[in-house]
Amino acid sequence: MSDSSTKRFPLYAKDYELFEEVGEGVSATVYRARCIALNETVAVKILDLEKCRNDLETIRKEVHIMSLIDHPNLLKSHCSFIDGSSLWIVMPYMSGGSCFHLMKSVHPEGLEQPIIATLLREVLKALVYLHRQGHIHRDVKAGNILIHSKGVVKLGDFGVSACMFDSGDRMRTRNTFVGTPCWMAPEVMQQADGYDFKADIWSFGITALELAHGHAPFSKFPPMKVLLMTLQNAPPRLDHERDKKFSKSFKELIAACLVKDPKRRPTSAKLLKHPFFKHARSTDYLSRKILHGLSPLGDRFRMLKEVETALFKDLDGDEDKLSQHEYMRGISAWNFDLEDLKRQASLVSKIPADETCSSEIRELNRTRDVELDVPKGNKMVQRSNTLPLESFKSLEKDMINESNNQLSGSLLSSFRRKFLPAIGYQVGMLSDGRNACCSSGGAETKFALEEPDQLQPLVDIKQIKKAGSEPEKKPKNGYTVSPANRASCSATEILPLLQSLLVQNDIQRAKVLRLIRFFDPNAETGNTIPKTQGVLQMYPSREKDLLSQVQLLGKSVEKLEDELQRRKEINSQLEQQISSLTNLNSIP
Ligand SMILES: Nc1ncnc2c1ncn2[C@@H]1O[C@H](COP(=O)(O)OP(=O)(O)OP(=O)(O)O)[C@@H](O)[C@H]1O
Numbered sequence: 132m133s134d135s136s137t138k139r140f141p142l143y144a145k146d147y148e149l150f151e152e153v154g155e156g157v158s159a160t161v162y163r164a165r166c167i168a169l170n171e172t173v174a175v176k177i178l179d180l181e182k183c184r185n186d187l188e189t190i191r192k193e194v195h196i197m198s199l200i201d202h203p204n205l206l207k208s209h210c211s212f213i214d215g216s217s218l219w220i221v222m223p224y225m226s227g228g229s230c231f232h233l234m235k236s237v238h239p240e241g242l243e244q245p246i247i248a249t250l251l252r253e254v255l256k257a258l259v260y261l262h263r264q265g266h267i268h269r270d271v272k273a274g275n276i277l278i279h280s281k282g283v284v285k286l287g288d289f290g291v292s293a294c295m296f297d298s299g300d301r302m303r304t305r306n307t308f309v310g311t312p313c314w315m316a317p318e319v320m321q322q323a324d325g326y327d328f329k330a331d332i333w334s335f336g337i338t339a340l341e342l343a344h345g346h347a348p349f350s351k352f353p354p355m356k357v358l359l360m361t362l363q364n365a366p367p368r369l370d371h372e373r374d375k376k377f378s379k380s381f382k383e384l385i386a387a388c389l390v391k392d393p394k395r396r397p398t399s400a401k402l403l404k405h406p407f408f409k410h411a412r413s414t415d416y417l418s419r420k421i422l423h424g425l426s427p428l429g430d431r432f433r434m435l436k437e438v439e440t441a442l443f444k445d446l447d448g449d450e451d452k453l454s455q456h457e458y459m460r461g462i463s464a465w466n467f468d469l470e471d472l473k474r475q476a477s478l479v480s481k482i483p484a485d486e487t488c489s490s491e492i493r494e495l496n497r498t499r500d501v502e503l504d505v506p507k508g509n510k511m512v513q514r515s516n517t518l519p520l521e522s523f524k525s526l527e528k529d530m531i532n533e534s535n536n537q538l539s540g541s542l543l544s545s546f547r548r549k550f551l552p553a554i555g556y557q558v559g560m561l562s563d564g565r566n567a568c569c570s571s572g573g574a575e576t577k578f579a580l581e582e583p584d585q586l587q588p589l590v591d592i593k594q595i596k597k598a599g600s601e602p603e604k605k606p607k608n609g610y611t612v613s614p615a616n617r618a619s620c621s622a623t624e625i626l627p628l629l630q631s632l633l634v635q636n637d638i639q640r641a642k643v644l645r646l647i648r649f650f651d652p653n654a655e656t657g658n659t660i661p662k663t664q665g666v667l668q669m670y671p672s673r674e675k676d677l678l679s680q681v682q683l684l685g686k687s688v689e690k691l692e693d694e695l696q697r698r699k700e701i702n703s704q705l706e707q708q709i710s711s712l713t714n715l716n717s718i719p
Pocket of ligand 1: 154155156159160174206222223224226274277288
């Protein structure tokens with residue numbers, strides 16, 4: 132790689148010749164390209180700002196960090212600029228691609244120890260530098276470790292990084308729920324106050340396991356399950372039997388990183404001195420061992436995309452498949468809406484603390500505040516009915532899978548929401564036309580539109596699994612309590628969940644009405660929800676973009692109406708079951 136630090140890269144799209152696609156993120160596509168004036172091969176990451184999931188500040192930050200960093204193991208941008216409605220980031224071309232893609236295409240079972248040690252050492256050097264500069268990367272994973280044909284390793288993607296020295300709003304983003312769940316540290320999931328560099332050390336440990344096995348721990352599970360498993364299970368490890376080929380020092384390195392209490396994790400600088408890195412070799416070794424003989428990055432990327440398309444042809448409605456799909460693509464789209472998450476969790480646990488709440492329910496509510504295997508002093512272990520962990524802990528294991536599926540589904544909805552164009556973007560930034568990116572950050576005019584997906588109900592007890600050997604019968608609505616189950620399920624366990632279902636219709640309804648009022652503050656909503664067509668007809672002269680938003684919204688309202696109907700049916704069945712359970716419970 133030639134030293135490009137002194138070169139001036141042009142700031143116009145016409146000065147670059149784009150070739151094949153070599154990578155893809157949520158809102159960006161990466162191309163191999165040539166800078167015509169300098170006759171240099173580069174990578175150009177093009178973000179479609181109209182489709183962008185991030186707000187301008189986030190993008191501005193990524194570009195800013197990429198232009199400022201100066202370390203051989205960090206992917207620095209040559210330049211960036213806006214072309215039409217796209218942001219172009221020009222950077223060194225890493226012809227080996229990412230470790231994630233490398234494993235997916237050539238090493239599905241993972242890499243050999245000396246290769247892992249070499250890769251991790253380089254990544255760790257990048258982290259030492261970043262942490263010294265006060266940055267937390269927050270998305271360390273194989274997908275963001277890029278390799279050049281000469282074996283040079285660089286950590287990229289600063290889309291969700293945060294600065295420890297930020298104040299005000301920027302500081303708050305340090306405490307937000309971003310990253311990719313499989314790699315996310317427990318304290319990040321729990322929104323611990325002011326989590327720090329050590330979050331990267333956890334992700335680093337997970338990345339080490341990912342490189343060893345070819346996939347990250349829990350990668351086959353949907354996001355909510357990953358959250359639960361990370362929080363509740365013992366940290367993942369290299370296995371004694373399965374991972375015999377790896378040294379004791381590797382196992383120790385992973386164990387040192389994957390400690391739930393961040394204070395007990397080593398710093399990046401200390402970790403760099405770990406005996407495991409004695410297994411590391413030169414970067415030449417990397418190029419000989421893993422890059423030699425590989426087909427060009429574009430071909431590998433195209434093949435992976437074809438496999439992915441064949442595997443995930445029909446994603447509609449299948450949340451588990453969608454989850455796997457996003458994992459396969461290796462994207463960092465999992466920046467959930469935390470408020471969504473809390474609201475959803477509160478639906479699981481929120482039990483009316485008023486007269487409608489029986490003493491049994493109150494007792495359950497009190498006893499569900501179970502302390503889990505999480506660092507002391509953390510918010511999540513405090514008594515609360517609105518944070519997720521208590522809620523899930525309080526559910527019977529048999530029930531938890533079902534309700535988790537529902538919750539993760541909703542998180543994915545949250546995730547899908549990021550794809551919807553932000554109207555504010557189109558108005559605020561793109562009308563300016565060409566702008567040097569670093570100076571464009573102030574143009575944000577995004578407004579908060581509560582997206583339709585947010586309205587999806589969360590908690591649905593699809594079924595209570597059978598106890599004993601009685602065959603399970605699933606009625607159409609998916610909820611059944613067989614006589615044997617009734618005997619094993621206490622009313623105190625079931626009633627809170629049933630009650631939470633009862634309040635959901637009202638919540639959904641209120642949200643639909645709010646959305647209608649958003650589009651027409653004067654709308655006569657009363658007790659009736661107008662049909663979708665009605666909403667569209669209200670705005671015949673609005674711009675195309677707004678119309679497509681309304682159409683999207685309309686579809687969701689229709690879905691919601693169906694859902695409301697379905698829930699009404701479930702509710703009436705549940706009421707019957709509540710009364711039969713109450714009767715059962717009253718039998719001495
Ligand atoms: N400089 C580069 N050289 C070669 N390939 C690259 C380069 N930068 C990125 N890629 C490829 O493109 C993919 C997407 O890039 P990147 O992760 O920066 O996009 P993103 O939209 O930020 O993704 P994410 O969804 O992970 O946030 C990477 O995983 C990598 O495979």
